[in-house]
Amino acid sequence: MISSPGVYSKVQLCxxxxxxxxxxxxxxxxxxxxxxxxxxxxxxxxxxxxxxxSRGLEQYYSLKKMGGYFNKPSPATELNQTYSYLxxxxxxxxxxxxxxxxxxxxxxxxxxxxxxxxxxxxxKLPRFVDDVISVSLDMSHSTALVRLCKGGAFAAVAQEFxxxxxxxxxxxxxxxxxxxxxxxxLMLIRTGLAGACTGNIMLxxxxxxxxxxxxxxxxxxxxxxxxxxPVAFFSAVPFYKAAWTAxxxxxxxxDVPIVLGIIFGSIASFANLLTGSxxxxxxxLSALVFLxxxxxxxxxxxxxxxxxxxxxxxxxxPSVVRRKNPRTDLYEETSMDFxxxxxxxxxxxxxxxxxxxxxxxxxxxxxxxxxxxxxxxxKVGVGENVFAGTVNQDSALSIKVSASGYGTRLGQILKAVxxxxxxxxxxxTLADRVSKRFVSAVLVLSVGVFIGAWYLAGIQEGLxxxxxxxxxxxxxxxxxxxxxxxxxxxxxxxxxxxxxxxxDVLERLSQIDSVFLDKTGTITTGNFEVLEWRTVxxxxxxxxxxxxxxxxxxxxxxxxxxxxAILRHFPQIPATRLPQVxxxxxxxxxxxSGRIGGSVYELRQAxxxxxxxxxxxxxxxxxxxxxxxxxxxxxxxxxxxxxxEKLRALGLDVHILSGDNELPVxxxxxxxxxxxxxxxxxxxxxxxxxxIQEHPRALMAGDGANDAVALSAAFVGVAVHGGMEVSLRAAxxxxxxxxxxxxxxxxxxxxxxxxxxYRNLGFSLVYNMVGGGLALFGKVxxxxxxxxxxxxxxxxxxSSIVGTKRLRxxx
Amino acid sequence: MSIVYFMIPFALLLGFGFxxxxxxxxxxxxxxxxxxxxxxxxxxxxxxxxxHERQGT
Numbered sequence: 129m130i131s132s133p134g135v136y137s138k139v140q141l142c143x144x145x146x147x148x149x150x151x152x153x154x155x156x157x158x159x160x161x162x163x164x165x166x167x168x169x170x171x172x173x174x175x176x177x178x179x180x181x182s183r184g185l186e187q188y189y190s191l192k193k194m195g196g197y198f199n200k201p202s203p204a205t206e207l208n209q210t211y212s213y214l215x216x217x218x219x220x221x222x223x224x225x226x227x228x229x230x231x232x233x234x235x236x237x238x239x240x241x242x243x244x245x246x247x248x249x250x251x252k253l254p255r256f257v258d259d260v261i262s263v264s265l266d267m268s269h270s271t272a273l274v275r276l277c278k279g280g281a282f283a284a285v286a287q288e289f290x291x292x293x294x295x296x297x298x299x300x301x302x303x304x305x306x307x308x309x310x311x312x313x314l315m316l317i318r319t320g321l322a323g324a325c326t327g328n329i330m331l332x333x334x335x336x337x338x339x340x341x342x343x344x345x346x347x348x349x350x351x352x353x354x355x356x357x358p359v360a361f362f363s364a365v366p367f368y369k370a371a372w373t374a375x376x377x378x379x380x381x382x383d384v385p386i387v388l389g390i391i392f393g394s395i396a397s398f399a400n401l402l403t404g405s406x407x408x409x410x411x412x413l414s415a416l417v418f419l420x421x422x423x424x425x426x427x428x429x430x431x432x433x434x435x436x437x438x439x440x441x442x443x444x445x446p447s448v449v450r451r452k453n454p455r456t457d458l459y460e461e462t463s464m465d466f467x468x469x470x471x472x473x474x475x476x477x478x479x480x481x482x483x484x485x486x487x488x489x490x491x492x493x494x495x496x497x498x499x500x501x502x503x504x505x506x507k508v509g510v511g512e513n514v515f516a517g518t519v520n521q522d523s524a525l526s527i528k529v530s531a532s533g534y535g536t537r538l539g540q541i542l543k544a545v546x547x548x549x550x551x552x553x554x555x556x557t558l559a560d561r562v563s564k565r566f567v568s569a570v571l572v573l574s575v576g577v578f579i580g581a582w583y584l585a586g587i588q589e590g591l592x593x594x595x596x597x598x599x600x601x602x603x604x605x606x607x608x609x610x611x612x613x614x615x616x617x618x619x620x621x622x623x624x625x626x627x628x629x630x631x632d633v634l635e636r637l638s639q640i641d642s643v644f645l646d647k648t649g650t651i652t653t654g655n656f657e658v659l660e661w662r663t664v665x666x667x668x669x670x671x672x673x674x675x676x677x678x679x680x681x682x683x684x685x686x687x688x689x690x691x692x693a694i695l696r697h698f699p700q701i702p703a704t705r706l707p708q709v710x711x712x713x714x715x716x717x718x719x720x721s722g723r724i725g726g727s728v729y730e731l732r733q734a735x736x737x738x739x740x741x742x743x744x745x746x747x748x749x750x751x752x753x754x755x756x757x758x759x760x761x762x763x764x765x766x767x768x769x770x771x772x773e774k775l776r777a778l779g780l781d782v783h784i785l786s787g788d789n790e791l792p793v794x795x796x797x798x799x800x801x802x803x804x805x806x807x808x809x810x811x812x813x814x815x816x817x818x819x820i821q822e823h824p825r826a827l828m829a830g831d832g833a834n835d836a837v838a839l840s841a842a843f844v845g846v847a848v849h850g851g852m853e854v855s856l857r858a859a860x861x862x863x864x865x866x867x868x869x870x871x872x873x874x875x876x877x878x879x880x881x882x883x884x885x886y887r888n889l890g891f892s893l894v895y896n897m898v899g900g901g902l903a904l905f906g907k908v909x910x911x912x913x914x915x916x917x918x919x920x921x922x923x924x925x926x927s928s929i930v931g932t933k934r935l936r937x938x939x
Numbered sequence: 940m941s942i943v944y945f946m947i948p949f950a951l952l953l954g955f956g957f958x959x960x961x962x963x964x965x966x967x968x969x970x971x972x973x974x975x976x977x978x979x980x981x982x983x984x985x986x987x988x989x990x991h992e993r994q995g996t
Contacts, residue, residue, distance in 0.1 A: 268974045313965050320958065324957070
């Protein structure tokens with residue numbers, strides 16, 4: 129904002145407070161409407177409002193207030209494409225599927241789904257678009273499944289989505305998602321079946337504990353056995369597979385003692401069943417399987433949510449491109465999948481360039497921050513090369529494609545990330561380490577108990593005590609300790625906008641010793657903006673507000689980055705309030721000038737230095753004397769300084785790695801209090817990766833393609849809001865708000881989670897030791913085990929909830 | 940006490956029936972999305988209302 133108090137406060141007094149848009153609730157910049165009529169932030173929102181009213185759907189607005197938001201609402205955009213490419217047969221082959229009833233369906237990712245009213249509105253679509261059978265929303269993924277009659281067109285549906293303010297992106301129904309869905313369903317069925325069987329077995333067992341005897345006990349026990357079979361042979365299969373995988377690689381995971389317990393427990397119980405003994409543990413075993421399956425299912429879903437969250441929408445790459453049809457010479461929309469080398473495409477202002485190529489017509493400034501980290505815009509003209517991932521700032525370009533997809537520079541980075549060229553090694557988690565020692569202890573003890581009891585009291589007693597030992601030490605609580613704590617943490621983090629890919633990331637986060645931050649786009653905004661507007665007091669007198677309006681009037685006639693930045697700095701002043709300009713003159717490379725209201729105003733760049741790397745100075749002159757100086761550059765975010773201080777307070781070493789040049793980096797470093805030796809400039813993606821690899825316990829945060837390789841090599845890689853899809857694939861966690869303040873919360877949260885984990889493990893080990901001790905002395909019988917197991921599970925559950933309460937409360 | 944001869948098999952049959960229904964629902968994908976249906980409850984009022992209105996006019 130303007131730092132000089134003089135101009136700022138006066139300008140504020142002149143302008144009314146910002147009203148809110150009647151449709152999306154954002155601030156409205158134009159205040160030209162009369163009082164009483166609803167205001168809108170843009171014509172898109174106004175259009176949606178009138179559409180809803182004309183169709184009798186005003187209930188949308190009352191539903192909005194009722195449901196509450198689960199995302200931030202966003203303004204509607206104008207319909208600027210036909211979406212005709214959606215009905216191209218080649219496209220449909222890739223993206224649409226035919227379901228059993230001869231209907232075609234396609235899934236769309238929708239931008240802007242933020243409340244209950246959105247669900248209501250979108251599911252009403254069949255009423256307004258022909259051939260649509262149904263639209264079903266999946267709120268957590270922000271996707272809509274559209275079912276069409278055989279002859280229908282998806283273009284009409286997509287246009288309707290767009291018109292209503294929900295920009296659609298077709299989603300390829302990949303085998304990956306389908307596979308994942310099927311896996312989830314299977315796991316749920318296993319869990320449900322185990323639960324049903326457990327409940328019934330427990331009922332039967334309770335009768336036996338309660339005193340049923342004789343042939344009733346026999347009947348109940350055999351029934352328990354029959355109900356246990358599906359659990360042992362179907363529900364417990366994931367444990368067998370995991371234990372086998374672990375043993376095959378000569379390592380031990382928590383699944384090994386579980387499987388040992390199940391196998392030994394069921395065989396011995398069956399033997400006891402045949403001999404008529406009452407040492408039967410089917411109820412405890414099936415409860416074990418059920419509890420563990422349930423906790424793992426919940427954890428799995430929690431982890432998957434992070435990957436598919438609607439909060440990741442800003443990482444989307446453009447799906448539609450405008451390609452010139454060589455026969456008609458017109459640009460038509462087509463999907464990115466069909467672009468080849470040699471095609472000519474058009475990229476308009478504000479769009480990102482999706483391919484590598486050469487400029488055929490037009491010239492523009494490109495923002496390369498996401499690809500190279502440079503904070504300064506690059507000007508390109510005819511014949512120059514452009515690369516995928518850069519953003520066109522000001523005017524349309526037509527580009528001849530030289531490489532697309534994996535062939536582009538960006539694509540090569542993506543390939544490197546996907547092939548795991550620099551993948552970090554998986555850590556041996558705390559749970560794995562504990563289970564290693566645990567397994568050996570249990571085996572030794574069980575054998576010891578068996579031999580001891582056999583020696584002292586006969587083989588039957590020996591077997592029973594060993595069996596009791598194995599059952600009671602079966603790591604129910606131990607195996608629950610980790611998933612419960614982690615699931616709750618992941619959920620809490622997600623609510624704050626921290627999306628973590630996997631549970632082991634939390635453990636890694638607690639072990640971090642240094643933090644490496646990218647500069648452009650992460651610590652800074654990555655945009656060229658006004659940093660300061662300093663009035664020169666001696667020369668400024670009278671109406672500063674009029675002078676400001678004069679400056680804006682002049683800049684509104686220029687397309688130069690400086691002009692754009694200045695205009696963006698004052699969004700609340702509508703074009704209608706700007707005064708007339710006479711004798712306007714723009715000198716390329718120098719500035720603008722003109723006559724307004726009797727005075728000659730000029731905005732000129734300081735002569736000494738051209739658009740400087742650090743900051744650009746523009747002098748604002750009135751009738752020849754300087755009344756203000758404007759500083760522009762890449763702005764450091766407000767929260768960066770405090771975030772870095774907090775990170776250092778945690779005991780972490782903070783470094784800055786940037787692809788930008790020395791001067792901008794050093795400038796930022798001095799503002800943030802980072803020691804000079806911790807900042808490195810002119811870093812290539814490979815060099816960043818090298819530095820990261822020299823620090824085995826480093827956290828790396830970045831947004832662009834130039835960070836991606838480093839992100840995948842770092843101990844923990846964090847992709848920041850506003851970044852590219854490739855950094856999304858490379859990272860372990862994503863922050864859905866800009867800036868680095870969430871990193872501090874992430875690390876604190878992880879440390880808290882580890883504390884809960886340690887406590888859970890502590891509880892479960894206590895249970896196991898007490899139980900094991902009692903089994904040693906023959907005090908454990910099926911009833912005791914049946915009570916102890918759920919009790920230990922419950923304790924761990926409560927401990928997880930209470931432990932993560934602080935994480936939740938702090939939100 | 941002989942009622943038990945009926946109760947136990949019947950209870951198991953009921954349990955089996957519900958479990959089968961659960962498995963069928965899970966396989967059909969009813970449990971894929973657990974969040975959106977929770978929000979849809981808020982919306983059912985309107986359709987009930989409007990159907991009543993339609994009947995009224």
